[in-house]
Amino acid sequence: MTQTDFPAGHTQTDATTTFADLGVAxxxxxxxxxxxxxxxxxxxxxxxxxxxxxxxxxxxxxxxxxxxxxxxxxxxxxxxxxxxxxxxxxxxxxxxxxxxxxxxxxxxxxxxxxxxxxxxxxxxxxxxxxxxxxxxxxxxxxxxxxxxxxxxxxxxxxxxxxxxxxxxxxxxxxxxxxxxxxxxxxxxxxxxxxxxxxxxxxxxxxxxxxxxxxxxxxxxxxxxxxxxxAEGQDAQATVPDTTQYIYQAHELDKPEIIGKLLQSPATEKVMVFTRTKRSAQRLADELVDRGFAAGSIHGDLNQAQREKTLKRFRRGETKVLVATDVAARGIDVSGVSHVVNYEVPDDPQQYVHRIGRTGRAGNLGVAVTLVDWQDITRWKVINKSLGLEFNEPAETYSTSPHLLADLQIPEGTTGRLPGAVPHHDDKHHGDHKHDAHKGKHGDKHHGDDKHHGDKERGPRDDGSADRPRRKRVRRRNGEVVEPAAHETGGHPVAQQGPEA
The missing domain is CATH 3.40.50.300 (P-loop containing nucleotide triphosphate hydrolases)
Known part of the structure; x- marks a missing residue:
C-alpha cells in the first residue's frame, strides 16, 4: 500500500483531518x-x-x-x-x-x-x-x-x-x-x-x-x-502533479530517446505503453540489448510470467516495464517517476489511465508522449477532448536540446549503457522468435509488420529466385511416373527412388 500523508493540493497546515475524525475503527x-x-x-x-x-x-x-x-x-x-x-x-x-x-x-x-x-x-x-x-x-x-x-x-x-x-x-x-x-x-x-x-x-x-x-x-x-x-466539475481529468511533455518523434528514434531518459538522475521507475503486444516485446528486447533492466507485460504472457515480471518491477530489480494497455490496467506500483506513451493511445480515457500510473497519491510524476507523424490527428483529438495545451507537439529528436533540458538528461548521454553488447540469440530477441516461428504468440500474420508477409511477394533482389527448386515427383500405384516433355520444357527428368 502506498499513500503519503498529504494529498495533492494539501499542505501540512490544512491536512488536519484524521481517519478517527471520519469514524474509522x-x-x-x-x-x-x-x-x-x-x-x-x-x-x-x-x-x-x-x-x-x-x-x-x-x-x-x-x-x-x-x-x-x-x-x-x-x-x-x-x-x-x-x-x-x-x-x-x-x-x-x-x-x-x-x-x-x-x-x-x-x-x-x-x-x-x-x-x-x-x-x-x-x-x-x-x-x-x-x-x-x-x-x-x-x-x-x-x-x-x-x-x-x-x-x-x-x-x-x-x-x-x-x-x-x-x-x-x-x-x-x-x-x-x-x-x-x-x-x-x-x-x-x-x-x-x-x-x-x-x-x-x-x-x-x-x-x-x-x-x-x-x-x-x-x-x-x-x-x-x-x-x-474529489474535485470540482471543471477539474481536468489528468492529475495536476503529473508534468506532461508531448514530442513529435520519429519511430526509429524513439528507443534512443527512452534509453537517454532512463539515464536521467530524475528517473526512478518507468512504465512504457505500446498499442500491440508485438511492439511491447520488441521494445523490451531492444532496451535489454542497450543494457537496461527491462521487462514486458502483454497478452502473450501467462499469469505466472506477468506476476513475476511485476514483482521484479516493484522491487526495483527492473527499472523499466513495457506494457500494453489491457495488460497494464489496474497496475499500481509505487515509485513510478515516468510514464512514456511510446505510441499515442486510441482515446482520451486511455491516455488518462496510462499517465495515471505516475503522479499517484500526491507524488510528483512525469508523462512523456511520443507522437509519430501519422498520429498527429489522433493526438489532436485527445488534446482537445482533455482540454490540454499541446495541440502542436514540437518536432523532437534524441539530440534536441529542449528534450535533454525537459527530462534532465545529462549532455553527452547516449541511449545505450557503456559496455552493452547487442544479443543476437532468441533468448533476448522476441522479434527473432516471431520471425522464425510465426503464430507462436498469436501474431500469425504479423499484422503490424506487413512487409513480412509472403502472400503477394514478387521476386527477391538477392538472387534467391534463381535457386533450383525441389523437383516434383509423381507416382502412380507406388511407381514413379516421368512427366511429359512439355511439362519440363523439353528436358528429361532424372528418375528418383522411393525415398525422394
Missing part, C-alpha cells in the same frame, strides 16, 4: 498508522463517513487518488467477525460478506493487498479470485470460509455457477474502476453477479469517468446513491 486506524498513513485523501474524506452509514455511493475521482481506502475502510468496518458484539446473532459466518469486483487480475491483487494491510488487526479473511490460474487454492479457501472476496467478474461468475461461491450473505458490494470494466466488456457479468447478492446490500461504485452505460448501471444497481467527487 481503532484497529483499522492502527493498521494504517503502521504503514505511515494518518491523513485521508479528499476522496476518502468525502466517501468514508457516507459509506459508514450504509448508504449506496458513487465515488468519482481521478486515478491514483486513493479510492481503495475510500471503500476499503467502510467495507472492513461493516464485517461481522468473532470479535464483533453481534457475532452471536450472525448465522452466516464463513460466507463472503463483502464482494469487490475489479476489471483486471493486477488490480484485484492490488486491492487485496491494501485490504489485507488495513485488516491486519481485525482477523478478516480475504481472498483474491481471478482467471489464468488453477482452481484448487481458490476452492479450498472458499470451503474454509472467507469474509471478503476480491476478484475479476469472469472467474467469480464461473465459481458461482459451480456453486462454489455463495453470495447470499454479501452485505457490501464494490465496483472498482467501473469505467474500465465497461471498456473490457464486463458489465453483463457484473449485472449477473449483482443479481446473486441480497437486494438490501450496500453498493459502492468508484470510477474515474462516468460514461452513459455506467450511469445506467448505477441507476439499476444502486438505491438512491450519494454521488461524491
Amino acid at each position: 481503532e484497529p483499522i486506524i492502527r493498521a494504517l498508522a503502521d504503514e505511515g498513513i494518518t491523513h485521508p485523501f479528499p476522496i476518502q474524506e468525502l466517501a468514508i463517513p457516507i459509506a459508514l452509514t450504509g448508504a449506496d455511493l458513487i465515488g468519482q475521482a481521478r486515478t491514483g487518488t486513493g479510492k481503495t481506502l475510500a471503500f476499503g475502510t467502510p467495507l472492513l468496518q461493516r464485517l461481522v467477525l468473532p470479535s464483533s458484539d453481534d457475532f452471536d446473532e450472525f448465522d452466516h459466518y464463513g460466507k463472503p460478506q463483502a464482494l469487490v469486483l475489479a476489471p483486471t487480475r493486477e488490480l484485484a491483487l492490488q486491492v487485496s493487498t491494501d485490504l489485507t494491510v488495513a485488516a491486519r488487526h481485525l482477523g478478516a479473511r480475504i481472498i483474491t479470485i481471478y482467471g489464468g490460474v488453477g482452481y484448487d487454492e481458490q476452492l479450498d479457501a472458499l470451503r474454509e470460509g472467507v469474509e471478503v472476496v476480491v476478484g475479476t467478474p469472469g472467474r467469480l461468475l464461473d465459481l458461482a455457477h459451480r456453486h462454489a461461491l455463495d453470495l447470499s450473505a454479501v452485505r457490501v458490494m464494490v465496483l472498482d474502476e467501473a469505467d474500465e470494466m465497461l471498456d473490457l466488456g464486463f458489465l453483463p457479468d457484473v449485472e449477473r453477479l449483482s443479481g446473486m447478492t441480497p437486494g438490501d446490500r450496500q453498493t459502492l461504485m468508484f470510477s474515474a469517468t462516468m460514461p452513459a452505460q455506467i450511469v445506467a448501471l448505477a441507476r439499476s444497481s444502486l438505491r438512491q446513491p450519494v454521488h461524491v467527487r
